[in-house]
Amino acid sequence: MTDVDKSYRKIIYLTFPQEVSGRPMVCNLTRLFDLTFNILKAQIPPRREGNMTLELSGTEENYKKGVSYLKDHGIKVASAAQRISRDEESCTHCGTCTAICPNDSLYLDRTTMRVVFDKERCAACGLCTRVCPVRAMHVEVKNGNEW
Amino acid sequence: MSAKTTRTIAEINARIKNGSAVVLNASEMTKLVRSKGKAKAAREVDVVTTGTFSPMCSSGLLFNIGQEPPVIRASKISLNGVPAYAGIAAVDGYIGATETAADDPLNKVYPGQFKYGGGHVIEDLVRGKAVHLLAQSYVTDCYPRREIDKKVTLVELPYAQLLNPRNCYQNYNAAVNLTGKIIYTYMGPLKPNCRNVNYATAGELSPLFNDPFLRTIGLGTRIFLGGGIGYVLGPGTQHAAKPKRNERGLPLSPAGTLMLRGDLKKMNARFLRGVSILGYGCSLSVGVGIPIPVLDEEMAWFTGVADADIQMPVKDYGHDYPQGIARVLTHVTYQELMDGDVDILGNKVQSVPLTSRSRSLEIADELKSWITRGEFLLTEAQEPIPSE
Numbered sequence: 001m002t003d004v005d006k007s008y009r010k011i012i013y014l015t016f017p018q019e020v021s022g023r024p025m026v027c028n029l030t031r032l033f034d035l036t037f038n039i040l041k042a043q044i045p046p047r048r049e050g051n052m053t054l055e056l057s058g059t060e061e062n063y064k065k066g067v068s069y070l071k072d073h074g075i076k077v078a079s080a081a082q083r084i085s086r087d088e089e090s091c092t093h094c095g096t097c098t099a100i101c102p103n104d105s106l107y108l109d110r111t112t113m114r115v116v117f118d119k120e121r122c123a124a125c126g127l128c129t130r131v132c133p134v135r136a137m138h139v140e141v142k143n144g145n146e147w
Numbered sequence: 148m149s150a151k152t153t154r155t156i157a158e159i160n161a162r163i164k165n166g167s168a169v170v171l172n173a174s175e176m177t178k179l180v181r182s183k184g185k186a187k188a189a190r191e192v193d194v195v196t197t198g199t200f201s202p203m204c205s206s207g208l209l210f211n212i213g214q215e216p217p218v219i220r221a222s223k224i225s226l227n228g229v230p231a232y233a234g235i236a237a238v239d240g241y242i243g244a245t246e247t248a249a250d251d252p253l254n255k256v257y258p259g260q261f262k263y264g265g266g267h268v269i270e271d272l273v274r275g276k277a278v279h280l281l282a283q284s285y286v287t288d289c290y291p292r293r294e295i296d297k298k299v300t301l302v303e304l305p306y307a308q309l310l311n312p313r314n315c316y317q318n319y320n321a322a323v324n325l326t327g328k329i330i331y332t333y334m335g336p337l338k339p340n341c342r343n344v345n346y347a348t349a350g351e352l353s354p355l356f357n358d359p360f361l362r363t364i365g366l367g368t369r370i371f372l373g374g375g376i377g378y379v380l381g382p383g384t385q386h387a388a389k390p391k392r393n394e395r396g397l398p399l400s401p402a403g404t405l406m407l408r409g410d411l412k413k414m415n416a417r418f419l420r421g422v423s424i425l426g427y428g429c430s431l432s433v434g435v436g437i438p439i440p441v442l443d444e445e446m447a448w449f450t451g452v453a454d455a456d457i458q459m460p461v462k463d464y465g466h467d468y469p470q471g472i473a474r475v476l477t478h479v480t481y482q483e484l485m486d487g488d489v490d491i492l493g494n495k496v497q498s499v500p501l502t503s504r505s506r507s508l509e510i511a512d513e514l515k516s517w518i519t520r521g522e523f524l525l526t527e528a529q530e531p532i533p534s535e
Contacts, residue, residue, distance in 0.1 A: 092200065092420060092432065095500035096335045099343045110487060113504035130260065131336055133202065133422035
């Protein structure tokens, strides 16, 4: 068996039209395309339009197939509606945020004892923005197609 | 063999003035004592500088707002909507770091965000920002003014002294949560089932670990406070003079504390930050650095303290702490906490610092450079702080 690179990872923002909001679309991403999902935020009221911020990981090929599948079923797919930034001047490198960061995109460099922020790993969940004692972490909201 | 080294603070100051004093930060001293021993370290080093930068509740600002005719006897004072204590004199006030803005929703939407409080007012003043001063009076014959409502900056305040009743805790609890749901404490967020252990203090850099019996620290000790000069006034509130200690004399529980004072007008917001602790409240992160004179071999030995020597008590903040139960689950060393994962009750637990170790080091180094440049002289304590 050959090793398959499943490290492709993306965060997307989905808008579900009313007629599909009752169907198990996200579950099918796993069953049909072997994608791992992590729901970061979701609002899917029955029989109404819903939306969801979803982190997907797997192979790049399957990711693309999965996204096409969603689009084929009338779901609008956009890149994530927010991302996190750090005010480098403000951060005191205390380390409090490392308690709640769900995927270790904020972690301590144990030699310098400074907090490293790995933007590539960040799932934009926003927990750090509430926990940071000096409010150095900010949510940037997407404006049109530009950040 | 020569006699054991001893030196006085006056002798150290003479060396600071002529530029020959040898000053090390506390981590450098630890390495020196480990490699060369306390006798040689005592001969070579005059002063060891310490530093810590951490949220320190029990901090605040004593200020005077000045008069403008007709004069006022203020009975209520607020700064940027944060109430200050006004029951001191006509125009004196004290604003505490943990006071929240009067209109803060507190924990009504749990966990509360506590976006603005006394600590933030202090930071804003130090940054030179204008804050909204509201002083109100019930009017007397000698003080007819009813209200002052204006913007003020730090330079316009006739008097502004940071006055912290309790800073620099010597050792502190490491906090875990043994319950099944996340809790938000003054020790930060604690995940359920002991999934993180949060800890404060700067370890071997921390002032009171380097002088565990407060031999050289007392009323009148000059220190680095918030980027400016401050003084120790004596023991802080909750000062515990007789804790259980390990063989190095280091307390095994939260023990010594200090009351500090310094001129806010000379301070720097890099070392004085208002903080919002999710679900808990507001506070102030304070930068403190204390110079420890190496008077003799014993002080060299004490300042040689290493992170691995420091044992911190682990306590459950889910059940025990709120109920006032003093149970210590285990002790872990500061070195283990620094390394990332610690063993608690047979599990590997993620460690999370609340004290900025990197900024603590920056403070120790800043104080070191002040002394090395001859700008900062040591003082004799005028009254000891009980510690045994």
